[in-house]
Amino acid sequence: MASSVIERLRQDRAAHLEELSAFLKIPSISSISEHKEDIRAAAEWLKQAFLQAKMEKVEIIETKKHPIVYAEWLDAGPEAKTILIYGHYDVQPVDPLHLWETEPFEPTVRDGKLYARGASDDKGQVFMHLKAVQTMLEVEGTLPFNVKFLIEGEEEIGSPNLDEFVANEKERLAADVLLISDTTMLEAGKPAICSGLRGIAALEIRVKGAKGDLHSGLYGGAVQNALHALVQLLASMRDENGKITIDGFYEGIEIPSAEEMESIKALGSGEEALKEELGVNELFGEKGYTARERTWIRPTLELNGVYGGFQGEGVKTVIPAEATAKITCRLVPGQDPIDILEKIEAHIQAHTPPGVTVTTERHDTGKPFVAPVTDPVFAACARAYEEVYQTEVAYTRMGGSIPVVETFDSQLHIPIVLMGFGLPSENFHAPNEHFHLENFDKGMETIVAFWNQYANR
Amino acid sequence: MASSVIERLRQDRAAHLEELSAFLKIPSISSISEHKEDIRAAAEWLKQAFLQAKMEKVEIIETKKHPIVYAEWLDAGPEAKTILIYGHYDVQPVDPLHLWETEPFEPTVRDGKLYARGASDDKGQVFMHLKAVQTMLEVEGTLPFNVKFLIEGEEEIGSPNLDEFVANEKERLAADVLLISDTTMLEAGKPAICSGLRGIAALEIRVKGAKGDLHSGLYGGAVQNALHALVQLLASMRDENGKITIDGFYEGIEIPSAEEMESIKALGSGEEALKEELGVNELFGEKGYTARERTWIRPTLELNGVYGGFQGEGVKTVIPAEATAKITCRLVPGQDPIDILEKIEAHIQAHTPPGVTVTTERHDTGKPFVAPVTDPVFAACARAYEEVYQTEVAYTRMGGSIPVVETFDSQLHIPIVLMGFGLPSENFHAPNEHFHLENFDKGMETIVAFWNQYANR
Known part of the structure; x- marks a missing residue:
């Protein structure tokens, strides 16, 4: 019983x-x-x-x-x-x-x-x-x-x-x-x-500039800053409307049935409750979709970690020689994680700023x-x-x-x-x-x- | 004797x-x-x-x-x-x-x-x-x-x-x-x-998004990522020609005498030796100036440290709630460090991405x-x-x-x-x-x- x-x-x-x-x-x-x-x-x-x-x-x-x-x-x-x-x-x-x-x-x-x-x-x-x-x-x-x-x-x-x-x-x-x-x-x-x-595709990006950290006074202006190059590269991956600008990123995405879209809408936006829960004044994401749609049926590219240079208390006047970013994409039906990683790698190739070398390492993938x-x-x-x-x-x-x-x-x-x-x-x-x-x-x-x-x- | x-x-x-x-x-x-x-x-x-x-x-x-x-x-x-x-x-x-x-x-x-x-x-x-x-x-x-x-x-x-x-x-x-x-x-x-x-002006920038770190699957797409917002903000401060895009940054700079400019040129470019010394294939900086001019008579804005999110081994699928950047500017005659800090702060005000709050802390200044x-x-x-x-x-x-x-x-x-x-x-x-x-x-x-x-x- x-x-x-x-x-x-x-x-x-x-x-x-x-x-x-x-x-x-x-x-x-x-x-x-x-x-x-x-x-x-x-x-x-x-x-x-x-x-x-x-x-x-x-x-x-x-x-x-x-x-x-x-x-x-x-x-x-x-x-x-x-x-x-x-x-x-x-x-x-x-x-x-x-x-x-x-x-x-x-x-x-x-x-x-x-x-x-x-x-x-x-x-x-x-x-x-x-x-x-x-x-x-x-x-x-x-x-x-x-x-x-x-x-x-x-x-x-x-x-x-x-x-x-x-x-x-x-x-x-x-x-x-x-x-x-x-x-x-x-x-x-x-x-x-x-x-x-959603599926997942994770990539680590490492930028290398000069052979060592440099004094930002003596060398500042002469040479590319690895952190600045990384920031520029990462910024190039998303536009101000939250759209990912990797070439072909949204290609082939399957749109859910009209019935499912209706049932998603029927759940309500929940955006006020979400703002409250997260402690933000404003939500943000791909323009043209609700927050629920953006997390359920749209893909993302998120920065999970970025680091380089001095992180201690106060100031260190250094031009960092190395900088790293860890990114993961969340993928929706119609996207393939390996294909997406290849597209990001191609974007990095095409957008690497002058004066640095960039290497990538693939981590987790899942459909x-x-x-x-x-x-x-x-x-x-x-x-x-x-x-x-x-x-x-x-x-x-x-x-x-x-x-x-x-x-x-x-x-x-x-x-x-x-x-x-x-x-x-x-x-x-x-x-x-x-x-x-x-x-x-x-x-x-x-x-x-x-x-x-x-x-x- | x-x-x-x-x-x-x-x-x-x-x-x-x-x-x-x-x-x-x-x-x-x-x-x-x-x-x-x-x-x-x-x-x-x-x-x-x-x-x-x-x-x-x-x-x-x-x-x-x-x-x-x-x-x-x-x-x-x-x-x-x-x-x-x-x-x-x-x-x-x-x-x-x-x-x-x-x-x-x-x-x-x-x-x-x-x-x-x-x-x-x-x-x-x-x-x-x-x-x-x-x-x-x-x-x-x-x-x-x-x-x-x-x-x-x-x-x-x-x-x-x-x-x-x-x-x-x-x-x-x-x-x-x-x-x-x-x-x-x-x-x-x-x-x-x-x-x-050169003079100096140092600023620390802190971006705060949601009230805590979030799961990048459950929330990815719905909410601004503090690291992504910081990256976007920092990228907005320099163009692809190495020019600093802070409004008024180059205003009032005193051009050295023709005699001094001549004597700088007479020292030679030294760029080949510099590339060798730094271990880079290419120098980079403000377009239109030699590396020596860029370090001696032109100002800079350098990222000395940027950090947020996960820095450990492997992957952590997180949307960081906080991100920090430490920047210093090197200044030349005609620029005032407090005035430059005010201009950067105004730029930050005008370019803060949606969904985050940004605070700044002034560090060193020197004329x-x-x-x-x-x-x-x-x-x-x-x-x-x-x-x-x-x-x-x-x-x-x-x-x-x-x-x-x-x-x-x-x-x-x-x-x-x-x-x-x-x-x-x-x-x-x-x-x-x-x-x-x-x-x-x-x-x-x-x-x-x-x-x-x-x-x-």
């Missing part, structure tokens, strides 16, 4: 939060080499948690970098549905640390929210699926479906080794549906199924994704949400990227349901990341309801 | 280098608060050195920040000439530290050059005057002139307290001539008297300077150089700024002789600063010769 499962989930809430805190305390930052052992510790923590949940096969699978944790329970038999759950146990870096109100790896509950790096993205949401399965098994002694967990440690660095794993392990991963909880609800109280994700929302699994999911949240579920797109979604889509050919329980305001990737415990609670109930619906009970 | 002084200088060379090394070992970086005690230690070291040189009045004079060291010997009497010597014992920061071949505060001699932060700018050159006086006094028992030393600890941060000191202590500083060795020769073997310095080269003291100095270096001295301008020169000029109304012994290639303000010992040796002999000439012996 689902209701006894729900009851048990409510009874165990305090114990669950304690367990989740232990998971969140591990600083499993995948992009920083010195956290390699923490990544390993998080994988080990998950392995033990899956064993405790009575999963029948639990493995830490090595990759070229950070391991995958795999777990399965297949006793429902070949006739039953098989649910594959994907998530990630790695987290983003935490700087600037001074902006955190409490330590990023010391989970703290304040005002019904759990603050910690990874609370929402994605350890918290992985943990919900894990505990939902464990509780069902403990209460009912069995499951009406087979379940497989694939939890990776490289999502925040673009999942460099997962593509290969998925391509090689199609049999192991065979399932009827893939569930991922790494997206957000529309807003508090309004659940959403995400029907589309955009659109979900097959007419498949019945989406209706089952929507009913579960509506049962628990007592409101209609929205079909949204998300501006973020989960590059592996496109991999799963093209390799496994099964419906992918993006059922996220985060809120857009929860500071993913930023200081003070948190997770609303209301959605931790309701989320687990929704997951249980969905599984039961889907398994035809 | 000057020749016995010279002999003694040559005998004492090793001891002098050892003493100078002790001075250079003190990391007296004036711009970084944690070096406050090192600044104090360098002042104390100088005080002891002046006492040992038999100066009759030696004082450490407190200011609001770093102290001034003052020393005098006035036994030549009121009829004799009085020489005032200015220099500084503070040094520039040393980052990026990894580019130094040997530690910046572990003086090392390689290939006839002394490597250390401050070796040339300006501890080494202050030390030369100190030892020249000491040696003359020791060898001859007296001096044919009165001498006053004013050595400050705030030159590298724009001498914020020296103006007030000079204005209040005109009597103490009364002299017939002011000597400063903090400029460069034209090149190896070619001494120069510097007849002009440009031109020397009265027809005064006989310049001829005496030129003869001394020619005697020791066996070549004609060049009258040059310097692109750098010594803001106090303008203060001395307007307060003391005495000729200022800028007789520097550094070479343009000696990496002032950069990693691997060094000083050619040839000019350490010949420089002290030139100083002694000049003093004797000037005192009419």
Whole structure:
């Protein structure tokens, strides 16, 4: 009976939060080499948690970098549905640390929210699926479906080794549906199924001028300043209307159906609330689109980091010899990340200012994704949400990227349901990341309801 | 007899280098608060050195920040000439530290050059005057002139307290001539008297966007990126021909005399050698001027530091909420630093991109300077150089700024002789600063010769 499962989930809430805190305390930052052992510790923590949940096969699978944790329970038999759950146990870096109100790896509950790096993205949401399965098994002694967990440690660095794993392990991963909880609800109280994700393409740009830093008095005026050249190059990539000026950047973009455009408009602009949330007087972006359209169905080119020269207190009269920029583009259906990187590289070639050399390094890439929302699994999911949240579920797109979604889509050919329980305001990737415990609670109930619906009970 | 002084200088060379090394070992970086005690230690070291040189009045004079060291010997009497010597014992920061071949505060001699932060700018050159006086006094028992030393600890941060000191202590500083060795020769073997310095005006620009860093997927496209706004703002300050586009920036600039322009041209372009020295394929700067003209008689606006967002290894998909730029302008006669700062601030006001707020903080300012080269003291100095270096001295301008020169000029109304012994290639303000010992040796002999000439012996 689902209701006894729900009851048990409510009874165990305090114990669950304690367990989740232990998971969140591990600083499993995948992009920083010195956290390699923490990544390993998080994988080990998950392995033990899956064993405790009575999963029948639990493995830490090595990759070229950070391991995958795999777990399965297949006793429902070949006739039953098989649910594959994907998530990630790695987290983003935490700087600037001074902006955190409490330590990023010391989970703290304040005002019904759990603050910690990874609370929402994605350890918290992985943990919900894990505990939902464990509780069902403990209460009912069995499951009406087979379940497989694939939890990776490289999502925040673009999942460099997962593509290969998925391509090689199609049999192991065979399932009827893939569930991922790494997206957000529309807003508090309004659940959403995400029907589309933007792709990503990341590039690092390094400008080199003179062979060393120079005195800005003795040499100022004679020689190109690497920082100035970089600034000029970066400025050439966007016009004052927010349009990206890389040649061919918008080429081939697929326009969403009139129906989807209507449903996006029906959600309202939300721009006043967004300004309030972000603390700005004015939003800004590609002219001719609303903020929602700009984040859901239009591509971007963002500067994630720029640095060169003196950063200390006061003045240093130096002409920097080197300057660096890190940029990422978010891509929409019709755009290909490698093609976009090539176009940016061509732009850099054509616009390199005199007196410097520019080199580039490609980082993460991921293709955009659109979900097959007419498949019945989406209706089952929507009913579960509506049962628990007592409101209609929205079909949204998300501006973020989960590059592996496109991999799963093209390799496994099964419906992918993006059922996220985060809120857009929860500071993913930023200081003070948190997770609303209301959605931790309701989320687990929704997951249980969905599984039961889907398994035809 | 000057020749016995010279002999003694040559005998004492090793001891002098050892003493100078002790001075250079003190990391007296004036711009970084944690070096406050090192600044104090360098002042104390100088005080002891002046006492040992038999100066009759030696004082450490407190200011609001770093102290001034003052020393005098006035036994030549009121009829004799009085020489005032200015220099500084503070040094520039040393980052990026990894580019130094040997530690910046572990003086090392390689290939006839002394490597250390401050070796040339300006501890080494202050030390030369100190030892020249000491040696003359020791060898001859007296001096044919009165001498006053004013050595400050705030030159590298724009001498914020020296103006007030000079204005209040005109009597103490009364002299017939002011000597400063903090400029460069034209090149190896070619001494120069510097007849002009550029002024300086420094500004820090801070851009603030949303109230915190944001996920570049979820928010990318909706909101202004502080780094992108800063890049756009900075790019608007210079055109592709290297012209500064701040409204009125070039207004009122005094064109040097036809004679001086001729003599600048006569020195040759030196551009091939400069490209070689700097390791660039191409020089760059304001169109229509040679590199020498651009550094000597034209103003600049340089980016000394720009930073915001993620600087670590790999990728962080963040929209930075803050971005900072540090800029300095070098100014030429006819430009006023406060007026230039106001013009830049007005430009920023007029060009602030939507969706961000920009604040500015003014740092150092210093007016440009031109020397009265027809005064006989310049001829005496030129003869001394020619005697020791066996070549004609060049009258040059310097692109750098010594803001106090303008203060001395307007307060003391005495000729200022800028007789520097550094070479343009000696990496002032950069990693691997060094000083050619040839000019350490010949420089002290030139100083002694000049003093004797000037005192009419």
